[in-house]
Structure formats: structure tokens, C-alpha cells
Amino acid sequence: GAPTKLMISPPLKSCDKLEISWTTPANTGGLPVNYTLYLDEDYNNPLTVSNNVLCIMNNLTANTEYTVTVVAFNELGEGGNVTGTERTRPEAPSISSLSASSSTQLRITLTAPARSSSLIYKCNITEIDMPSITVNGTELEYTVDGLKPNVTYTVKCMSSNGE
Numbered sequence: 018g019a020p021t022k023l024m025i026s027p028p029l030k031s032c033d034k035l036e037i038s039w040t041t042p043a044n045t046g047g048l049p050v051n052y053t054l055y056l057d058e059d060y061n062n063p064l065t066v067s068n069n070v071l072c073i074m075n076n077l078t079a080n081t082e083y084t085v086t087v088v089a090f091n092e093l094g095e096g097g098n099v100t101g102t103e104r105t106r107p108e109a110p111s112i113s114s115l116s117a118s119s120s121t122q123l124r125i126t127l128t129a130p131a132r133s134s135s136l137i138y139k140c141n142i143t144e145i146d147m148p149s150i151t152v153n154g155t156e157l158e159y160t161v162d163g164l165k166p167n168v169t170y171t172v173k174c175m176s177s178n179g180e
Contacts, residue, residue, distance in 0.1 A: 019097025
């Protein structure tokens with residue numbers, strides 16, 4: 018039989034991995050089941066998983082959609098397959114400059130990561146009484162107003178593909 022309940026998700030804080038899990042086929046003939054995983058129909062580079070229903074695929078490209086096919090097999094032969102699609106997380110932008118425009122203003126300039134079309138950037142500024150600032154991926158420079166003089170702030174930026 019075919020594996021079921023395929024789940025594909027990008028791990029938090031990782032832009033080059035996908036976690037893949039599935040459920041063992043209902044009918045295995047009473048024998049242990051192994052699995053072959055294919056990424057984007059690349060049948061020349063399969064990954065074989067023995068007697069397990071969890072796999073982490075590494076060294077993937079950030080912000081890229083992948084199709085994963087899981088095929089069950091055992092001594093009786095190959096069973097069915099299940100296929101799903103998921104996107105890896107985008108890389109975070111880098112902060113190329115951070116400067117005080119005045120004692121209550123901060124100017125943030127970001128450098129976009131590779132494969133950055135359609136990304137939304139979000140910078141969290143801590144030690145301040147305001148929500149995090151979200152800017153569109155095409156806006157890589159902006160100013161934060163209303164800061165307190167002589168206070169140290171932490172700025173962390175991330176990107177998402179808007180999903």
C-alpha cells in the first residue's frame with residue numbers, strides 16, 4: 018500500500034531544510050517497510066529511509082518550492098506513493114547599516130538575501146513600547162521614530178514569503 022498523511026514543513030530557524038513525515042501504509046503484508054524519497058522527481062538521487070517515518074532533507078536552496086514523493090517498499094515489492102509540495106524558508110536579510118538619525122530616531126538599512134523577490138521583511142526592535150515594524154521586501158531602508166534617548170535597542174530582522 019501507499020504511505021498516507023504526508024507532512025512537509027520547513028523547520029524554524031532553518032532556510033535549507035525540510036522535515037518530512039508520513040504514516041505507514043495500512044497493508045504491509047506483515048513485513049517491515051522501507052521508503053524511497055524523491056525530491057522534485059529527481060529519480061537519479063533517491064534517498065532510502067529504512068523502517069522509519071521521518072526524514073530531514075538538508076542542503077536545500079532557501080525560498081524554493083520542492084515536491085517530495087515518498088514510495089513504500091518491502092520484500093513483497095513496491096507499494097504506492099504519496100506526493101506533497103512545500104517551500105523552504107527564505108534567508109534573513111542582513112543589516113548593512115544601523116545609525117542614529119537623532120537621539121530619538123534610528124535608520125535601518127537592509128541588504129536583501131538571494132532569491133528575494135516578493136519577500137516581506139520584518140524587524141523587531143526591543144526595549145521599546147511599540148509593535149514590530151514590517152516593511153515590504155522592496156523597501157530596504159526605513160526610519161524608526163519615537164525612541165528614548167540613551168537606551169540600547171536590539172534589532173533583529175527576518176523575511177517571509179508572505180504566506
